[in-house]
Amino acid sequence: MKVVQVLPSLDGGGVERGTLEIAKGLVDAGHESIVISAGGRMVPQLEREGSRHRQWDLGRKSPLTFLHIRAVRRWLQREKPDILHLRSRLPAWICWLAWKGLPADQRPRLVTTVHGLYSVNRYSAIMCRGERVIAVSETVRDYVVNNYPQTDTETIRVIYRGVDPDEFPGGFRPSDDWLAGWYQCYPRLQGQRVLTLPGRLTRLKGHHDFIDLIKGLRASGFPVQGLIVGGEDPKRRAYAAEIRERIVRESLDECLVLTGARQDIREIFAVSDLVLSLSTKPESFGRTVVEALTLGVPVVGYDHGGVGEVLRQLYPQGRVPLGDAGALLAAVRNRLEQPQPRPRNDIFLLSDMVAQTLSCYRELVD
Known part of the structure; x- marks a missing residue:
């Protein structure tokens, strides 16, 4: 053909x-x-x-x-x-x-x-x-x-x-050189529980919900670190400034990191304890969710659109109702408190x- x-x-x-x-x-x-x-x-x-x-x-x-x-x-x-x-x-x-x-x-x-x-x-x-x-x-x-x-x-x-499981192998560990460079750049992440929200800085990706989650976890005795991984949308710079200003205003700059756009998302997922998917608008699929689960990293996300569809098939315990802050906090705490079987992807x-x-x-x- x-x-x-x-x-x-x-x-x-x-x-x-x-x-x-x-x-x-x-x-x-x-x-x-x-x-x-x-x-x-x-x-x-x-x-x-x-x-x-x-x-x-x-x-x-x-x-x-x-x-x-x-x-x-x-x-x-x-x-x-x-x-x-x-x-x-x-x-x-x-x-x-x-x-x-x-x-x-x-x-x-x-x-x-x-x-x-x-x-x-x-x-x-x-x-x-x-x-x-x-x-x-x-x-x-x-x-x-x-x-x-x-x-x-x-x-x-x-x-x-x-997703190619050879590119995102279960149990993947980044190279020592990558780890050294990562912790040199973000030293306060070493030895901490890290929650990662991937996605460009646009309003629909749920960054405010993620900030609320980090605040809630720390207030309840979970000293987590939050990573927001994604570049700025050139058409929405005001929103990116809004997120940064809120982090500083609420004194969260010691526990929330904005990395900007990165090409090493596999390595970042691998050093994360949990990946979040909090888009307020349903997505058509949810590739980052599949990539994280293929690596064996648990994902918690809103149960709608393609993300809910992926979670139902690969990691149903990671689903939470859209916009339910209490359910989100409980689901994340449960994942952090109780050891979970490593997710695996044999469908996508x-x-x-x-x-x-x-x-x-x-x-x-x-």
Whole structure:
């Protein structure tokens, strides 16, 4: 098969990582893989792993982007891919209009992936127009069925995002060099119980709930340290300042650390006693939850959306009702006070995600 995946850019993120994982899976299985994007820091890895990259900015939010439709159509006629896989809304509109303008016998088979719980409107509806619509969780499948009833449910395939257990092995311990550097940077974390909240500094990630949790634990005799791991959103700097100001105002700067964006989340999870997922808005999946549990690190999170779905299957004792501060405090104290069996992940695996996606492609090509 020749498969083309399309997304806005390759600068990093969950959609981008999944694109590279499928691209590598295609190449490893002897297929031809092409990715269209505006480029980014992940392109060298993509090409090193055997895919071709076609640099095309189809995600720029401008009416001028629609001028690419004819060029995309001509390119599809030249390349003759078997599968066109669309992973983001604006590039999906450009490619769908190009695809629709081809003679029916010249069209590649069309696959879309619904990665998020997008705002419900005509613009987002394009992600449900594939001949196969991949939902990254049952939460996303329900979102599609409930909000886009014109979508034929027979076309929907639930394919969970997956984690490579070789990359996140159970019981993983960071190298001595990493540990030395980490504790040199954050010496007060050494020998302490560490709770970690991953996620960019945006209001929906539940940072205020996390601060309340740390306050409550320390007030009840648990001298924990809290880590907030994530970069600032350039559009929401005022919120990041609000979080920092609250930490200082409430004299929590000795027990709460903001690390900023980090590339070593595996190591950070491995030195954490507990990982939290406190998004106030339901998420489509919850990859960080799966990564932590795959390492064997317990997770406590709000029981809704994709995070609740993951916890129900891998670590049900980690679920707490959305926004229930008392239940959250009790669940975390219980995890800290009582030794728990190490979590394990045998459901959300990268190998399964790749195999099921390639199977979805073959359904259409065959």
